[in-house]
Amino acid sequence: MRTVQLSHGGGGQEMNKLISDLFFHHFQNEILLKAEDAAVLQLEGPIAFTSDSFTVSPLFFAGGDIGKLAIAGTVNDLAMVGAQPQYLSCSFIIEEGFEYHKLETIVKSMKAELEKSGAQIVCGDTKVVPRGAADGVFINTTGVGTVKYPNISVSQLQAGDAILVSRDIGCHGSCILMARDELRLESELVSDCATLWPVVERLIESGVSLHAMRDATRGGLSAVLNEWCEGSKIQIDVEEEKIPIADAVQGLCELYGFEPYDLANEGTMILAVPAKDVPAALDVLRLFSPNAEQIGTVVEAQQHKVIMHNPWGGRRYLELPQGELLPRIC
Amino acid sequence: MIELKDLSQGFRNPELMQSLSQRIHQLSAQLSESVKIMEVCGGHTHTIMKYGLNQLLPRNIEFIHGPGCPVCIMPKERIDHAIELAMLPEVILVTLGDMIRVPGSKGTLAQCRAKGGDVRPVYDPLDALEIAKQNPDRKVVFFAIGFETTTPMTAVLLELAEKQNVANLYFHINHVLVPPAVDAVMADGAAKVTAFIGPSHVSAITGSDIYQPIVDCYHTPVVVSGFEPVDVMQSILMIVEQKVQGIAKLEVQYTRVVTAKGNQAAQQKVASMFTLRPHFRWRGLGDIPLSSLVLSEQYRHRDAEIVFADALSDQAIEDHKACQCADILRGLAKPNQCRVFGRGCTPTKPMGSCMVSSEGACNAYYRYAGLAFDLDLTKEATTGKASINRAKTEKEITA
Numbered sequence: 264m265r266t267v268q269l270s271h272g273g274g275g276q277e278m279n280k281l282i283s284d285l286f287f288h289h290f291q292n293e294i295l296l297k298a299e300d301a302a303v304l305q306l307e308g309p310i311a312f313t314s315d316s317f318t319v320s321p322l323f324f325a326g327g328d329i330g331k332l333a334i335a336g337t338v339n340d341l342a343m344v345g346a347q348p349q350y351l352s353c354s355f356i357i358e359e360g361f362e363y364h365k366l367e368t369i370v371k372s373m374k375a376e377l378e379k380s381g382a383q384i385v386c387g388d389t390k391v392v393p394r395g396a397a398d399g400v401f402i403n404t405t406g407v408g409t410v411k412y413p414n415i416s417v418s419q420l421q422a423g424d425a426i427l428v429s430r431d432i433g434c435h436g437s438c439i440l441m442a443r444d445e446l447r448l449e450s451e452l453v454s455d456c457a458t459l460w461p462v463v464e465r466l467i468e469s470g471v472s473l474h475a476m477r478d479a480t481r482g483g484l485s486a487v488l489n490e491w492c493e494g495s496k497i498q499i500d501v502e503e504e505k506i507p508i509a510d511a512v513q514g515l516c517e518l519y520g521f522e523p524y525d526l527a528n529e530g531t532m533i534l535a536v537p538a539k540d541v542p543a544a545l546d547v548l549r550l551f552s553p554n555a556e557q558i559g560t561v562v563e564a565q566q567h568k569v570i571m572h573n574p575w576g577g578r579r580y581l582e583l584p585q586g587e588l589l590p591r592i593c
Numbered sequence: 594m595i596e597l598k599d600l601s602q603g604f605r606n607p608e609l610m611q612s613l614s615q616r617i618h619q620l621s622a623q624l625s626e627s628v629k630i631m632e633v634c635g636g637h638t639h640t641i642m643k644y645g646l647n648q649l650l651p652r653n654i655e656f657i658h659g660p661g662c663p664v665c666i667m668p669k670e671r672i673d674h675a676i677e678l679a680m681l682p683e684v685i686l687v688t689l690g691d692m693i694r695v696p697g698s699k700g701t702l703a704q705c706r707a708k709g710g711d712v713r714p715v716y717d718p719l720d721a722l723e724i725a726k727q728n729p730d731r732k733v734v735f736f737a738i739g740f741e742t743t744t745p746m747t748a749v750l751l752e753l754a755e756k757q758n759v760a761n762l763y764f765h766i767n768h769v770l771v772p773p774a775v776d777a778v779m780a781d782g783a784a785k786v787t788a789f790i791g792p793s794h795v796s797a798i799t800g801s802d803i804y805q806p807i808v809d810c811y812h813t814p815v816v817v818s819g820f821e822p823v824d825v826m827q828s829i830l831m832i833v834e835q836k837v838q839g840i841a842k843l844e845v846q847y848t849r850v851v852t853a854k855g856n857q858a859a860q861q862k863v864a865s866m867f868t869l870r871p872h873f874r875w876r877g878l879g880d881i882p883l884s885s886l887v888l889s890e891q892y893r894h895r896d897a898e899i900v901f902a903d904a905l906s907d908q909a910i911e912d913h914k915a916c917q918c919a920d921i922l923r924g925l926a927k928p929n930q931c932r933v934f935g936r937g938c939t940p941t942k943p944m945g946s947c948m949v950s951s952e953g954a955c956n957a958y959y960r961y962a963g964l965a966f967d968l969d970l971t972k973e974a975t976t977g978k979a980s981i982n983r984a985k986t987e988k989e990i991t992a
């Protein structure tokens with residue numbers, strides 16, 4: 264079995280071979296292949312710039328792997344401010360002894376995910392650390408993109424806006440939970456891990472006004488809505504019944520006492536659009552997922568809280584997730 | 594295999610909820626005194642708060658939270674035991690989820706782990722067996738907690754360890770019993786409980802009959818209830834019906850699973866491996882004789898309290914003075930009446946056990962009842978002796 268050795272990170276021949284056979288081979292594009300100290304880019308402003316590190320356990324899960332996540336995560340961060348993802352950097356920290364074919368699988372799934380937005384990896388770095396110093400592979404990706412729709416922001420929500428979700432929530436968090444050894448659960452569920460730029464691009468083309476967008480990653484729906492309330496000094500009323508949740512996700516939450524609203528997503532976004540644009544926005548969203556739904560509205564209020572209304576008339580705050588024993592998921 | 598979706602479907606029907614609520618409103622109008630229902634188990638507290646059931650009920654129905662959360666009732670000295678064991682270099686301490694965040698007098702198991710103690714939280718007790726097999730040169734101690742519901746799992750773990758000759762697995766037993774705790778609350782009298790909702794998962798094992806003595810002795814209705822919103826609402830209706838008729842009897846709402854006699858195979862297994870412990874000190878309730886279990890004579894060689902006796906302290910330790918967990922567990926106070934609730938004590942920085950456990954009353958109030966306090970949707974807000982002092986957000990608390 265071929266494994267990654269410390270020497271692969273040593274800067275010598277082995278490292279050159281790893282880079283050319285694996286990374287250059289799969290990620291190849293003009294800028295990367297120049298192999299300069301830094302990539303020289305052509306960009307037209309304004310530019311969005313973002314970075315994220317990925318440390319998921321397990322590395323491979325139903326619906327994706329750390330590689331897909333590392334591309335989708337960074338590309339989505341750009342898309343969520345209305346920017347078209349263009350150039351990415353990518354750094355690997357690899358644990359000594361990591362199987363080569365697994366690394367190759369990860370790289371291939373990164374390549375496949377890149378194709379969905381058309382972004383390119385133009386620079387990168389590889390480090391190999393002694394066994395035990397990392398958990399398999401850690402990946403950092405950093406990305407830049409050109410802003411196509413300005414002023415999408417956590418501070419732009421206004422009373423009367425509708426809150427939409429692009430699909431059912433909590434799939435990624437549930438998948439990772441189920442994949443953990445100690446749970447040993449079986450389910451058809453797959454992660455929602457996906458690149459969101461195509462749907463954002465369609466939304467922009469369709470002429471919908473976009474006030475706020477956010478991919479509901481760590482902290483899930485609860486975190487996004489609470490951040491928006493704080494950021495725009497508004498209240499959000501959510502109808503519990505309207506929030507799309509897969510049966511398996513709901514079941515897992517029942518079993519372990521989690522709330523689906525707190526579970527992580529990797530390809531699900533929340534949007535705030537003016538009420539008049541709801542039908543057009545839902546039309547676009549439903550091209551990508553039939554489960555897209557309006558789940559709430561923005562109202563003006565003294566308190567900047569998320570209020571959840573249940574189907575029998577009860578109300579409660581939807582708080583930020585906290586104090587839970589959630590596994591590391593991204 | 595059970596389909597995951599089967600776990601909740603059908604028991605959250607809005608029309609059914611509303612009609613149950615209406616019926617309760619109609620009937621309870623005939624009552625001259627308010628009904629003080631103790632939900633023995635924290636799981637029910639969570640259902641009530643999470644689904645806003647208290648908002649659907651008339652003001653003469655009041656909830657009192659009971660002592661039925663296995664994490665909450667664990668006294669500090671038992672947690673200290675766990676920490677003392679985990680700090681022994683040869684020991685791996687295995688326990689269930691929330692337990693690692695409950696503070697003892699020497700911090701929490703999570704802090705102990707950060708200091709180098711080998712603490713492994715698991716979801717399934719049987720994982721302790723695997724850990725013991727994988728670490729033959731270490732001593733694995735399973736810190737067993739829970740009411741009658743989880744005791745059979747510990748019994749199965751013990752049985753497998755014996756059968757498979759896994760000699761390095763030990764048990765620190767903290768299995769407690771519901772009826773003595775309920776009896777202690779009633780005997781004390783201060784909580785003024787006039788009805789009980791009993792947890793269905795306990796009775797799935799023990800049968801519903803375990804509550805008959807409570808009904809007979811205190812003339813208090815007991816309804817064994819499921820945990821879904823419809824289950825709890827129906828149980829409340831059953832209690833109100835009894836109250837209107839002026840009777841007190843034992844009823845089972847959760848007939849889907851619970852029978853009078855329960856799961857006798859599980860009971861026999863437990864009886865063959867455990868005996869009653871003469872004394873156990875509960876957090877909040879103090880010493881209740883014959884209220885918990887201990888390994889029986891023939892398994893002494895696996896009893897961590899005997900095997901590691903030299904390493905374990907034996908002093909009873911009281912809770913922090915500001916913490917009102919004791920009053921909450923005895924049904925004498927509501928979480929929001931505690932001075933540190935939501936300020937010094939939050940789920941991420943708990944002072945008392947009731948805030949830690951995902952079944953704890955303070956945790957339920959903190960997570961779900963904030964709006965109720967702000968808008969006075971809850972009876973607690975008006976009857977509470979202390980003012981509502983819940984801080985708004987975690988940010989404000991730490992600021």
Ligand code: SF4
Nearest residue numbers: 917918931938945955
């Ligand atoms: S708020 Fe904290 S300190 Fe107060 S009773 Fe609850 S758990 Fe104990």
